Every structure is written in structure tokens, then in C-alpha cells.
Amino acid sequence: MENWEITEDRCKGCGLCVEFCPKDCLRMSAGLNRIGYHAAELIDAQNCNGCAMCAQMCPELAIKIYRRAKVKHA
Numbered sequence: 830m831e832n833w834e835i836t837e838d839r840c841k842g843c844g845l846c847v848e849f850c851p852k853d854c855l856r857m858s859a860g861l862n863r864i865g866y867h868a869a870e871l872i873d874a875q876n877c878n879g880c881a882m883c884a885q886m887c888p889e890l891a892i893k894i895y896r897r898a899k900v901k902h903a
């Protein structure tokens with residue numbers, strides 16, 4: 830699982846991220862964001878592989894994927 834983050838109030842509800850997610854991890858939320866759109870939300874975090882297709886498709890640059898760094902234990 831990767832860290833998936835959306836700046837909800839940037840989302841204009843176009844649905845591209847939902848459409849292009851190869852893992853069907855996303856959906857449009859039922860509620861409205863501050864600018865009046867149904868924002869995308871992550872519904873299946875365990876299945877998200879961090880491919881960042883959603884972030885690349887988003888015209889509003891609303892999605893960010895944070896990869897977890899591997900921590901070396903001495």
C-alpha cells in the first residue's frame with residue numbers, strides 16, 4: 830500500500846482518476862467539496878499499488894502519491 834493523498838478542494842469532479850485507475854481503488858464521493866464538486870476518494874487503499882496513474886491523469890494536480898522509504902535497521 831502506498832500513501833495516497835488528495836487536496837479535496839482542488840478536485841473538479843471530472844472522474845478521470847477513477848476511470849484510469851487500473852486497480853479500481855477510487856470513486857467519486859457522495860458529498861460536495863468547497864467548490865461544489867464531488868471529489869474523488871480512495872476506497873481500497875490495500876489494493877493501491879502506487880502506480881500514480883491517477884495523479885498523472887488529474888488536470889487539477891489534486892492527487893499526490895507518497896512512496897514509503899525503506900528504513901534500514903542497523
Ligand code: SF4
Binds near residue numbers: 855882883
Ligand atoms: S496510484 Fe494507481 S492504483 Fe493507486 S489509486 Fe492511483 S491509479 Fe489507482
Ligand code: SF4
Binds near residue numbers: 839
Ligand atoms: S482527475 Fe483530479 S479533478 Fe478529476 S476527479 Fe480525479 S482528483 Fe478530481
